[in-house]
Amino acid sequence: MFALLLSLTLASAPAAFTATPDTTGVTVTTAPGKVWLEERSGQRLNFDLLVRNRSRDTLSLSKVEVSVYDRSGALVLRKFVDNNGFSPSVNGLSHRQFNPGTAALVFNPFHSFADDVEVGRMAYVFHFQTPKRAEKEARVEVWPERYKPLAALALPLTGRQLVWDGHDENAHHRRLDFLHPVAQQVGIRSNFMRYGHDFAVVTPTGELHTGNGKKNTDYPGFNQPVHAPAAGRVVAAYAAQPDNDNGQDYFSPRDMVGKDPLLLYGNYLVIDHGRGEFSLLGHLKQNSLTVKVGDEVRADQVLARVGSSGSSYFPHLHYELRTGKEMNVEGLPAYFRNFQLVRGSRTRSVASGAVDSGDIVLQKRK
Incomplete structure (x- = not known):
């Protein structure tokens, strides 16, 4: 459609996401704030992770890890992308470098789950390195909500x-x-x-x-x-x-x-x-x-x-x-x-x- 740009909460959850307080100068939040689970060939998530670098260092993203818990709090699975190997998976992320005082979107790399995975709480950990190889972390927790359509939609073309x-x-x-x-x-x-x-x-x-x-x-x-x-x-x-x-x-x-x-x-x-x-x-x-x-x-x-x-x-x-x-x-x-x-x-x-x-x-x- 579009050539212009260069070409979830459970009932008990207080909010759609919770970010860990900023102690390292870098935070991660979700965009949008409410995260939906879509039923489409399994379960799909469609949201971004907004990284804000308030530190004085240029930060390189070296690893993103997610732990998925069911509604009882039990761990269902854990996945990650990192910088290991000759063609590391972290290179597939939309952004890896974060200059001081800037913000950028990382498209969520963990977007598809089988039907038998109960997605209750998702805990993300972002690992960064400074130019001097110092380590920094930022965390965010997400509670996806299954979307319940209201309007009875039909395809608009015949x-x-x-x-x-x-x-x-x-x-x-x-x-x-x-x-x-x-x-x-x-x-x-x-x-x-x-x-x-x-x-x-x-x-x-x-x-x-x-x-x-x-x-x-x-x-x-x-x-x-x-x-x-x-x-x-x-x-x-x-x-x-x-x-x-x-x-x-x-x-x-x-x-x-x-x-x-x-x-x-x-x-x-x-x-x-x-x-x-x-x-x-x-x-x-x-x-x-x-x-x-x-x-x-x-x-x-x-x-x-x-x-x-x-x-x-x-x-x-x-x-x-x-x-x-x-x-x-x-x-x-x-x-x-x-x-x-x-x-x-x-x-x-x-x-x-x-x-x-x-x-x-x-x-x-x-």
Whole structure:
């Protein structure tokens, strides 16, 4: 979707995370503060670890260790990444060097657990070294909460679709470093697209486009109807941005700063489903919106058409469930109902479930 940036609590827990008091000049907290467990091919976690170096030393991260405890407090498993070996696992972290007086995000490396792992409390230990080889540590404890969806969501497009990019650990939605200087310059302060999806209608054989793919009309998804994923009220909308097409890119990050931060998505709609859940639908076709701010919409209602506006490489629909209508909110796990999951020559019906990068799904409508 997105070329701009360089391309949990249990009922008994007092808070979603607890950081150890700062005694070494370095602290670790979670972003966001509330950490969700998503049911998706096991259990998935999608949060960042925010490292703040208040010391006078440049710190090198040498090891991150996590201990997972069940609700009774018993240890379930312990895992780590470190600097051992010729190609050490710690090199896979998003940041390893922390200059004095700076902060940076480390994307959580322990994000996937089997269904039989009861994730109650997670205790992280970060190990750092100074230039003089002195050791420092920072600790943080996390209590993930299993997300319980409220709105009965349906996939907003019809037909066979590829989740071109979702929110797994390699997806660009997941890897939005909101502390990056460019992100800060355009006003990004959180990962609102943490659970985002890019849906692209594909041919029966799974191809994104016909021809050479340079024109929007080469894509079977272009101009396809976009349906309301659930009932609600339109609380934000924009429809005037031209669609990028045939090498012409109309997206300007400067407009985000001076006009509307959500122009990242080009033409867009935000629907308030109530109880803290909002749907954002982006990259819509210019002037295709059939609703306006204040309108009540019913589930499955046609709202707009698929376009390629905003920060978009090709015609597709960006969808995310989120906590508000503004830019700097947080993403939420989305569970869609009554679709079919295509696995090659086999297809199975899903009553309710999450989808992610690479999945091929089929949504039928009457």
